[in-house]
Amino acid sequence: MAPNDASINIDIQRTDECLRIHPQGDINLQSSPALRQTLKSALSEGQEPVDIVLADVEYMDSSGVATLVEALQQCRQHGRTLRLLAPTPRVHSIFQIAKLDSIFTIVTDPEGHDT
Secondary structure (H helix, E strand, C coil), rough: CCCCCCCCEEEEEEEEEEEEEEECCEEEECHHHHHHHCCCCHHHHHHHHEHHHHHCCCEHHHHHHHHHHHHHHHHHHHCCCCEEEEHHHHHHHHHHCCCCCCCEEEECCCCCCCC
């Protein structure tokens, strides 16, 4: 069971090549609103591809998945690509079980290199 901790750190780096968003901590009902707002704000500008690094997310519930689905929809509406990078095994399995691994581009390398 995930802790009821709303704390999540979110690093954002914008380069000419991509927008990299790196949440650190569990993404659950308490923390997903902060991630949702950060994504919405970050995605409102620019046209570069978006990488969300999930290497430091050990737990994600359905609200976290919904937040990422919304971000994917927002990217697609504006002709942008979105990739999920380096999900932990537990988080990756959530996307596989929900069959969302066929919707999202998931790359195991944290730097975004296809392996």
